[in-house]
Amino acid sequence: MRNLKRMGAMMMALVLAFSLSVTAFAAVEDTGFADVAADAWYAEAVEYVRDNGLMSGTSATTFAPNDTMTRSMLATTLYREAGSLAVSGGDAFTDTQEGAWYADAVLWASQEGVISGYGNGLFGTNDPVSREQIATILWRYAGSPSADAGQDFADESEIASYAVAAVDWARANGVVNGADGNRFLPRNSASRAEVATMLRNFLTIDGTEEPEQPSDSSRVLVAYFSATGNTESVANTIADLTGGDLFEITPADPYTSDDLNWTDENSRVVYEYENPEARDVELAEDTVDNWDEYDVIFIGYPIWWGIAAWPTDSFVEANDFTGKTVIPFCTSSSSGLGQSGDLLEELAGTGNWLEGQRFRGSTSEAEIQTWLDSLEL
Missing domain, CATH: 3.40.50.360 (Flavodoxin domain)
Known part of the structure; x- marks a missing residue:
């Protein structure tokens, strides 16, 4: 598994991508998905995550860019990027199923301290990932650094207590922009298109077009x-x-x-x-x-x-x-x-x-x- 420094770099890059102001990519000729227009702001990102085995379509012809990303989907995507290395043991969650498509990814995420459960034995496999949850996941990957609170968001009181430090860190480092009216929108869900964009931003942050792949990976x-x-x-x-x-x-x-x-x-x-x-x-x-x-x-x-x-x-x-x-x-x-x-x-x-x-x-x-x-x- 990649070392902590590599994880930190990945998360920092993903944080840079985690903004309500979406960066437009160059148009592509054909995305291969009927619901992803070639000139869509996320078109190149969708092509990228598909071609590099990070995310596939929801069918042979659709990507469902506006569908929400669930917690198990996010765990699986990050697990694939990390190399899908072998895991052992079992998780302590009551809502996960042994042998399910997400099982290894959830176990890896929980063992690495990347994504924890809700504290009542639940992982929330099918729950959408919210902005405050993603901010917290990134903050943990970065080593839970401290940061001054700085200027509050207008909806600061709506941010869950577990995410306050993470959101402060994200804003203090200029990695999250507020929406109109200086709002953070902590409970808003991330779409598949947004997650694809975050991953592509990270994997091409150094100007290269190919992600680091495990030596034994097969396409x-x-x-x-x-x-x-x-x-x-x-x-x-x-x-x-x-x-x-x-x-x-x-x-x-x-x-x-x-x-x-x-x-x-x-x-x-x-x-x-x-x-x-x-x-x-x-x-x-x-x-x-x-x-x-x-x-x-x-x-x-x-x-x-x-x-x-x-x-x-x-x-x-x-x-x-x-x-x-x-x-x-x-x-x-x-x-x-x-x-x-x-x-x-x-x-x-x-x-x-x-x-x-x-x-x-x-x-x-x-x-x-x-x-x-x-x-x-």
Whole structure:
């Protein structure tokens, strides 16, 4: 784990970013998210945290920039930046779940004294992070330095007692600006866009564009074809838990609900099943930007007639998996993985393919996390 000096530098930089006056970034051409405009003030920050595995989208096409950041999300993001190193033991909170996607991050944050609970056995996993809480977290990271109280905010009386010293320190050092009317707005929540901006400001504070990465880190891609949304849901969870990027395998001629009706002998999927030459499905895009940078590739698909849905074949055929670890996963209400992974491996001809996993559409995050842990990537 990085030393205290490194932590202090990180927190100081994040403090500099923690202001109601948001710094505008240069516009980007395409953020990859439908809800993040290329000219949005947070666009470059969103791209940055996604590309560096700190935050992923809430779906394949959305980032939800205005959604609030929860305490467990913030712990997870900081834990990833710190290198996601192994932790041991257990936390003392009654509202955390062993094996949950946030479990290691919450344990790390509490052991390091970065984020404590509410004092009544609760961590507040799903509670939004407020401005006074973030100020306190940063102050602790900086070593809880003393500072003169200086000028009070107009809403000083609304600041919780535990956060008063932290807020005084933040203002005395010019790291937090007041809103209109000299207000601090201590209980206002931070959005995902604001947190992304804070992280990017820190990680590029020295003028570089690449964060310090642990030497054993692997960059992850989760590529998937989803017919009804079940595979997409699992893919999103895998991306969130691994910090991976998402790539949706999309047919140039998308399947409609009628196309997917396997009980109709005249439907598209039935025709393609009965006529294997028709399974060569053209994709809207079959290659991934920066493909060579990915070390681990998850490939997800629904099971069709005991094998991987054939649009997946088109993606596998189009890419070179040399030097990559490839893990297939499928969704099915009844069928197992079968030979689908072996057939894709044979089709690829390259890569180190691991045994895959079948999930139900209702699979929980905890189940997916358990599987990911078993891979020991």
